[in-house]
Amino acid sequence: MYEGPSPVRNGRRAFLLVSNIRGGETGNIQAFKQTEVSRVCQGRVHATIADRRELAKTALTPGELIDTSIHLDESTEPVTGQDMFALTEICHDGFIELDVRDIARMLQARPGDETESLFACADRIRKRFVGDSVHIRGIIEFSNYCVRNCLYCGLRRDNHKLSRYRMTPDEILTASQNGIQSGYRTIVLQSGEDPYYSAQDIALIVEGIKSFRDVAVTLSIGERARSEYAAMRSAGADRFLLKHETADAKLYQQLHPGASLKTRVECLQNLKSLGFQVGSGFIVGLPGQDISTIAEDIALLKLLDCDMAGIGPFIPHPDTPLASYPAGDVTMTLKALAVARQALPYANFPVTTALSTLRQDGRQLALSCGGNVIMPNITPAKYRALYEIYPDSASLKDPEDGGIREIAGMLKAIGREVSTTKGDTLPKERRSIPTVDSNNHERMR
Ligand code: SAM
Numbered sequence: 522m523y524e525g526p527s528p529v530r531n532g533r534r535a536f537l538l539v540s541n542i543r544g545g546e547t548g549n550i551q552a553f554k555q556t557e558v559s560r561v562c563q564g565r566v567h568a569t570i571a572d573r574r575e576l577a578k579t580a581l582t583p584g585e586l587i588d589t590s591i592h593l594d595e596s597t598e599p600v601t602g603q604d605m606f607a608l609t610e611i612c613h614d615g616f617i618e619l620d621v622r623d624i625a626r627m628l629q630a631r632p633g634d635e636t637e638s639l640f641a642c643a644d645r646i647r648k649r650f651v652g653d654s655v656h657i658r659g660i661i662e663f664s665n666y667c668v669r670n671c672l673y674c675g676l677r678r679d680n681h682k683l684s685r686y687r688m689t690p691d692e693i694l695t696a697s698q699n700g701i702q703s704g705y706r707t708i709v710l711q712s713g714e715d716p717y718y719s720a721q722d723i724a725l726i727v728e729g730i731k732s733f734r735d736v737a738v739t740l741s742i743g744e745r746a747r748s749e750y751a752a753m754r755s756a757g758a759d760r761f762l763l764k765h766e767t768a769d770a771k772l773y774q775q776l777h778p779g780a781s782l783k784t785r786v787e788c789l790q791n792l793k794s795l796g797f798q799v800g801s802g803f804i805v806g807l808p809g810q811d812i813s814t815i816a817e818d819i820a821l822l823k824l825l826d827c828d829m830a831g832i833g834p835f836i837p838h839p840d841t842p843l844a845s846y847p848a849g850d851v852t853m854t855l856k857a858l859a860v861a862r863q864a865l866p867y868a869n870f871p872v873t874t875a876l877s878t879l880r881q882d883g884r885q886l887a888l889s890c891g892g893n894v895i896m897p898n899i900t901p902a903k904y905r906a907l908y909e910i911y912p913d914s915a916s917l918k919d920p921e922d923g924g925i926r927e928i929a930g931m932l933k934a935i936g937r938e939v940s941t942t943k944g945d946t947l948p949k950e951r952r953s954i955p956t957v958d959s960n961n962h963e964r965m966r
């Protein structure tokens with residue numbers, strides 16, 4: 522497991538935000554108190570009978586934060602999935618951090634009611650913290666050369682069956698300009714780890730894109746020295762995606778010959794300290810992974826204070842050492858996304874292409890489990906099939922403009938909308954606890 526500092530809870534007290542008393546009549550307040558108190562007591566928070574009586578006596582005023590003065594139960598008292606999800610919503614009203622054990626329990630939500638509760642809770646939290654808008658980022662896969670040899674990836678250095686390509690800076694700028702004209706407000710530049718492009722080359726490309734319009738630029742080009750990231754940031758790059766892939770240091774080493782989780786995390790920390798909005802993420806279903814690894818993955822996202830996270834299933838590629846392993850489980854991927862949304866309520870979570878590759882309705886599913894970003898492929902058609910991370914990528918089907926209009930229609934049909942902003946993550950200092958609408962609580966009862 523990741524051996525850095527542990528993402529422990531930062532408190533042992535639960536706070537309840539009194540936000541949904543309707544009418545303010547005594548009867549309603551009593552009913553509210555009873556429901557809330559019992560939710561707190563059942564939600565893996567241990568309270569003695571005396572505590573409960575004290576709690577029920579507390580005078581409640583809408584908008585007030587009450588200290589429930591209860592301790593989290595460290596025992597192995599059985600908890601139902603429903604209780605866990607009630608607790609996470611209470612956590613977001615207060616200051617209890619989910620720890621790895623909480624996360625692992627949530628990932629074990631059983632099929633049926635528990636899993637549905639988990640998804641519904643993530644959806645409520647998504648709506649409450651980041652709203653109904655979906656950010657659409659156009660991704661340009663500009664080089665499939667890679668110096669690394671990740672065991673799962675079709676772009677790995679030792680895959681000699683793959684024809685390699687590099688787009689010129691002019692081609693990248695033209696594709697970006699086309700994307701901007703189609704309506705994209707973020708351009709994502711992704712590639713294998715390809716030192717052919719110097720930091721200065723990338724910086725010039727970023728400057729070129731920024732000169733077209735006020736758009737955000739996200740880079741996803743792998744590990745570089747801090748000074749190189751600094752040059753890209755100075756040129757105007759706003760965000761950087763670098764998944765940690767797995768938080769299990771041993772597994773990381775096995776899957777990434779010659780690389781280490783420690784270096785990966787250092788890169789992410791460098792990016793954060795340089796002022797990038799930082800995206801990490803991980804693969805679900807890697808051989809050798811179990812639920813506790815996924816729980817560590819989510820805890821690491823939290824520890825890194827990620828602004829974004831991509832969580833997608835493993836898909837075997839025939840020309841890699843992991844060709845014979847099964848694909849990751851779609852439901853577990855959705856559960857991981859739903860739990861991650863609860864652990865990082867303000868973060869942006871893209872719907873991963875890998876999920877859409879395994880399930881035709883992958884986008885809609887992920888959007889209903891905490892997702893709020895779609896990244897259509899706007900790479901020129903002639904290169905697309907060569908960026909074969911895994912076979913039959915759903916992104917091959919995206920039209921030349923990424924299908925932005927079709928996406929707007931799909932979003933409308935599910936009650937969501939295309940964001941009109943660049944979709945930056947809300948800075949920490951501007952975050953406050955959004956109030957719960959009364960319908961949310963109704964649904965929880
Ligand atoms: N080279 C850069 C890097 O690794 O950060 C960016 C490009 S890389 C192809 C983008 C992502 O593809 C990786 O972070 C990894 O999670 C994902 N990926 C690669 N092979 C995969 C596979 N077989 N199944 C699912 N995801 C895969």
Ligand code: SF4
Nearest residue numbers: 667669671674677713
């Ligand atoms: Fe290269 Fe990224 Fe694929 Fe690893 S995941 S082989 S770094 S493209």
